[in-house]
Amino acid sequence: MAGVNIENLSKTYTIHDQEIKALSNINLTIKDGSFVTLVGKSGSGKTTLLRLLCGLEQITKGHISFLAPEKERATGKERISIVFQEPRLMPWLTVQENMALPLIKEKDRQQVSQTVAHFLDLLGLKKFKDAYPSQISGGMAQRVALGRTLCYDPDIILMDEPLGALDAFTRKNLQTELIDIFLLEKKTIIFVTHDVDEAVFLGQRVVIFDGGSIIEDVPVPLDYPRDPLSQNFFQIREQILRTITGK
Numbered sequence: 001m002a003g004v005n006i007e008n009l010s011k012t013y014t015i016h017d018q019e020i021k022a023l024s025n026i027n028l029t030i031k032d033g034s035f036v037t038l039v040g041k042s043g044s045g046k047t048t049l050l051r052l053l054c055g056l057e058q059i060t061k062g063h064i065s066f067l068a069p070e071k072e073r074a075t076g077k078e079r080i081s082i083v084f085q086e087p088r089l090m091p092w093l094t095v096q097e098n099m100a101l102p103l104i105k106e107k108d109r110q111q112v113s114q115t116v117a118h119f120l121d122l123l124g125l126k127k128f129k130d131a132y133p134s135q136i137s138g139g140m141a142q143r144v145a146l147g148r149t150l151c152y153d154p155d156i157i158l159m160d161e162p163l164g165a166l167d168a169f170t171r172k173n174l175q176t177e178l179i180d181i182f183l184l185e186k187k188t189i190i191f192v193t194h195d196v197d198e199a200v201f202l203g204q205r206v207v208i209f210d211g212g213s214i215i216e217d218v219p220v221p222l223d224y225p226r227d228p229l230s231q232n233f234f235q236i237r238e239q240i241l242r243t244i245t246g247k
């Protein structure tokens with residue numbers, strides 16, 4: 001496991017000599033083993049932050065460092081994995097082969113089979129292990145994408161609106177499953193969404209982005225599983241909505 005420390009982080013993209021400031025002066029510390037959600041309007045810089053965290057983009061200014069759990073030191077080899085809005089599965093591989101992809105170089109194939117079997121079971125995919133991506137639903141495909149990430153056993157899981165393309169029922173189910181997985185696997189999760197209900201349902205903290213900056217960092221001191229109809233949930237949700245809309 002690992003946490004993250006982000007200091008004075010800025011990112012500017014350049015397109016045809018025009019500079020686009022995607023992030024300015026971000027400071028954020030995410031504790032090892034915590035679940036943080038990032039919310040904000042489209043274009044507020046959420047995806048850019050995830051891409052910087054996993055090294056898909058270069059930092060313009062500032063620092064990202066990884067924090068090791070208590071007593072251990074950060075190794076500089078922290079494993080980070082990202083789940084996108086689309087599952088991005090290999091169509092020619094079965095469900096279990098897709099999940100085993102990050103372990104392709106692993107010599108102990110029996111261990112690989114056991115790991116894959118564990119997550120197939122956890123994600124309710126056992127019956128579909130030999131199916132191809134074209135033969136499963138969108139919700140299942142997203143479960144496979146999550147399973148592939150879990151097989152990799154990362155210290156930090158980044159998720160960029162991973163449930164955004166799913167229908168409301170499937171989305172609700174997967175939100176609950178994600179909490180179960182978080183409680184079981186104790187990973188650090190940084191989850192981007194533009195859905196405030198989802199952010200409050202999942203995050204121990206909701207970090208609000210606007211125009212490339214963090215405008216508020218709201219703790220969610222509610223036990224899991226959360227009741228979206230409870231008064232506390234409602235109050236936190238309203239506070240976040242007011243901050244985002246500026247009302």
Ligand code: ADP
Binds near residue numbers: 015022042044
């Ligand atoms: P969000 O995920 O919150 O919708 P993004 O991080 O995708 O926001 O985008 C933040 C800003 O950076 C936007 O103005 C967007 O147009 C710009 N941007 C994002 N990616 C690129 C890119 N690869 N090249 C140029 N500009 C980009």
Ligand code: MG
Binds near residue numbers: 046048
């Ligand atoms: Mg985005």
